[in-house]
Structures are given as structure tokens and as C-alpha cells.
Amino acid sequence: MKIPAKLKKGSHIRIIAPSRSMGLLSPESKTEAVKRLEEYGFVLSYGKHVNEIDEFSSSSVASRVADIHEAFADKSVDGILTVIGGYNSNQLLDHLDYDLLAKNPKIFCGFSDITALSNAITEKSKFITYTGPHFSSWAIKHGFEYSMEYFAKCCMSSEPYELLPSEVWSDDPWFLDQEKRQFVNNEGYWVINEGNATGRTVGSHVRCVSALQGTKYWPSFKGAILLMEEDSEVNPQIFDRLLQSFIQQPDFSGVKGILIGRFQRDSKMTKELLTKIISTKPELKGVPVIANINFGHTLPLSTLPIGGEIQMLAEKGKAQIIVTMH
Numbered sequence: 001m002k003i004p005a006k007l008k009k010g011s012h013i014r015i016i017a018p019s020r021s022m023g024l025l026s027p028e029s030k031t032e033a034v035k036r037l038e039e040y041g042f043v044l045s046y047g048k049h050v051n052e053i054d055e056f057s058s059s060s061v062a063s064r065v066a067d068i069h070e071a072f073a074d075k076s077v078d079g080i081l082t083v084i085g086g087y088n089s090n091q092l093l094d095h096l097d098y099d100l101l102a103k104n105p106k107i108f109c110g111f112s113d114i115t116a117l118s119n120a121i122t123e124k125s126k127f128i129t130y131t132g133p134h135f136s137s138w139a140i141k142h143g144f145e146y147s148m149e150y151f152a153k154c155c156m157s158s159e160p161y162e163l164l165p166s167e168v169w170s171d172d173p174w175f176l177d178q179e180k181r182q183f184v185n186n187e188g189y190w191v192i193n194e195g196n197a198t199g200r201t202v203g204s205h206v207r208c209v210s211a212l213q214g215t216k217y218w219p220s221f222k223g224a225i226l227l228m229e230e231d232s233e234v235n236p237q238i239f240d241r242l243l244q245s246f247i248q249q250p251d252f253s254g255v256k257g258i259l260i261g262r263f264q265r266d267s268k269m270t271k272e273l274l275t276k277i278i279s280t281k282p283e284l285k286g287v288p289v290i291a292n293i294n295f296g297h298t299l300p301l302s303t304l305p306i307g308g309e310i311q312m313l314a315e316k317g318k319a320q321i322i323v324t325m326h
Contacts (some may be wrong), residue, residue: 001200001307002127003326004079004105007156009041011078014071015135016047018064019086019113023053025136029175033139040148047071050083058088065095072104079155081135085112090211092117098124107155109303110134111296112231115208120217122202122307128326130155131204131227131295132303141178143170146300154303154326163293163302163321165189170299171265188292189319190271192278195288197257198311198324199225201304204261204295206230206242213245221246222254225310229261229296236273247283257288257312259321261296288314290321 007013015022022030037044047067052059071080093116105127108118111134118129132154133147140147146166153161168183202219203209204227212218226246230239246252263269271292278289290312294302304310309325 001122002105003158004107004127006158007042007079007107010043011041012043012045012076013037013079013081014045014047014074014077015050015081015083016064016067016071017050017059017083018068018092018117019082019089020057020084021053021059022046022050022083022135024057024084025139026175029136029139032141033135036138036144037135045077056088058086061091061095065092068092069097069100072101072106077106079107080109081133082110082114084134084136085110085114087113089113090116090208093120093215093217096121101125102127109151109155111301112205113208115203115205116211116217118204118306119202119209119212119219123217123219128305128307130303130305133301137301140174140299142181143168143183143300146294147302150302154305154323158326160322160324163304163323165292166294166300169262169294174299190274190291191314191316191319192260192275192289192291193284193287194314194316195257195286196313197225197288198309199223199256201225201227201306201308201310203227204229204304204306206239207234210242210245213249220254221249221251224255225312226255226258227261227295227304227306228258230263230267231297232264232266235267236269236277239267239269240277243277243281247281252283255287257314258284258290259293259310259312260289260291262292262294262298264297288312290314290319293321
């Protein structure tokens with residue numbers, strides 16, 4: 001698996017919208033994101049169709065594919081950030097030139113709906129992609145330091161790093177009022193199943209990975225550390241069903257461990273309910289599971305590799321996650 005060249009101060013980052021359009025963002029959010037990224041030392045450019053917007057708050061398949069191809073083909077571009085998530089990035093999968101991408105591996109980072117793209121690119125083009133902040137995420141004024149720290153650890157350095165819990169977290173609509181944020185103390189990781197594992201990372205947003213089932217873009221579970229996170233649209237019952245569908249995949253026995261991102265409050269998931277769900281799956285006996293991790297739809301969010309390598313240690317009263325290849 002190829003590792004794209006790391007970003008550095010002065011790197012050129014292309015902003016593209018393979019899911020929903022930049023036209024959704026407020027002028028204030030766009031200005032703040034640009035300011036934060038430029039202050040961090042990056043040079044920005046934009047896909048030609050990044051502001052195109054239709055009745056689905058997205059743009060045509062042709063426009064989105066063109067911006068992806070141009071971003072990877074442009075030798076001056078060092079990395080790519082997606083604008084925001086959405087619902088339809090899997091429309092693009094049959095139209096991408098995976099050979100072009102394979103010949104031009106670059107940092108490609110986003111989360112949520114971008115999960116479908118990232119896993120497909122890693123599977124077909126054989127280089128690591130990243131689940132982490134969107135362009136829009138960089139507009140967050142308060143409580144973004146943790147997110148920047150782990151973006152740098154993952155995308156700007158090759159050194160192994162330990163993923164530590166943030167001190168506080170938030171589930172508020174930060175974009176409505178940046179000065180009225182609500183943060184709560186982080187209780188740390190939940191050890192659901194004990195054990196140790198090392199494996200190749202796959203997954204992230206569960207429904208987007210699930211949408212790849214039965215396709216040629218399905219990421220192999222052989223030797224995998226499975227990343228799983230969901231948003232407030234998914235309650236415990238739906239999460240249970242999605243997990244069961246993964247377990248029923250022919251290669252699920254290859255999963256070495258599972259890391260689960262923090263659930264949003266509106267999902268109504270609790271540690272007790274998640275423990276019950278996991279305990280009812282005999283296939284998960286002996287598979288270490290750690291949950292309540294800083295990735296997904298709560299803030300702050302870490303950056304993690306897809307196609308990289310993670311070591312996990314899960315014991316009562318102790319959990320450790322080390323990203324060894326990214």
C-alpha cells in the first residue's frame with residue numbers, strides 16, 4: 001500500500017466538492033476556513049465546479065469527477081480536502097480513473113459520505129486515504145486544536161503516534177453560533193471487548209461502507225482493523241442491523257479488531273446498549289472492541305488512515321490506540 005507524500009507548510013491543497021456543494025456554506029464559514037488553513041501555512045486552490053449546486057445540494061456526476069481527476073492530475077497539488085459530506089459520493093465510483101489516481105497518490109481527506117470514495121480509492125488505486133476534517137471543519141473557531149494536532153500527526157508526519165482521547169467534546173451545531181459552544185468532559189475510551197490486535201484500517205462511516213457491499217469497491221476485511229462511526233440518523237437498533245450485515249460478509253472472519261467513533265447524543269446510544277449489542281454477536285468473541293473514540297460526527301475529530309496500520313490494546317481500565325503506518 002502506497003503512502004502519499006506528507007503535507008508541509010507551504011503545501012498546495014485543492015478544495016473539491018465530491019458530495020455536497022460549497023454553495024451550502026455561509027460566507028462566514030468559507031472565510032474562516034480559508035483564514036485558518038492559510039494561517040496554518042497551506043496554499044489553497046479550488047475545483048472548477050466546487051460552487052455548482054443543484055436541487056440535491058450537490059452537482060452533476062461529470063462535474064464532480066472532473067474536479068477529482070484534475071486535482072490528482074495537477075502536479076502542483078500536494079493534497080486534497082473535501083468541502084463537506086452528504087449522501088451521493090458513491091455515484092462517482094464507476095466513473096473514476098483509478099489508474100490516474102494510482103499514478104498520482106496524494107493526501108485525500110474528508111469524512112462522513114466521503115468514506116465511500118476513500119475506501120474505494122484505497123481499494124482500487126492502492127494508496128492510503130484519510131478520514132478527517134473537511135475544508136468546512138477548518139471554520140470551527142473554538143475547540144479545533146485537537147483536530148489540527150491529529151491532522152498534523154497523520155498527514156504531516158510519518159512518525160507513529162498514539163491516539164489519545166480529547167479532554168472535552170461537543171455535539172452542538174457549532175455553525176449556528178460560534179461563540180455559544182457547549183463542551184462536556186470526555187470520560188475516555190470504552191473497552192467493550194478486551195484483547196490486542198494489529199491490522200490494516202478499513203471503514204469509517206458505517207452506512208457509506210455498507211453501500212459498497214456486493215460491489216468491486218468493497219474493502220477487504222482480511223487482516224482489518226474496522227473503523228465504525230455513525231451520525232444522529234442512526235439509532236442503536238439500526239447500528240445493530242448494520243453491524244450484523246458486516247458480520248455476514250464472507251470475509252468478516254478476517255477482522256482483527258474494531259474501533260468505534262463517538263455517537264451523537266440524538267442517536268440515543270449508550271455504553272450499556274453498545275455493550276449489549278456487541279455481546280449478542282458470537283462472531284465478535286475474542287475480537288477487541290474500543291468505542292467512544294474521537295472520530296466521526298462529534299467534535300473534535302481526529303484524522304485516521306484508511307489502508308494504514310493500527311495497533312490496539314484493550315484491557316479493563318486501559319485502552320491504547322497507536323497509528324503505526326499512515
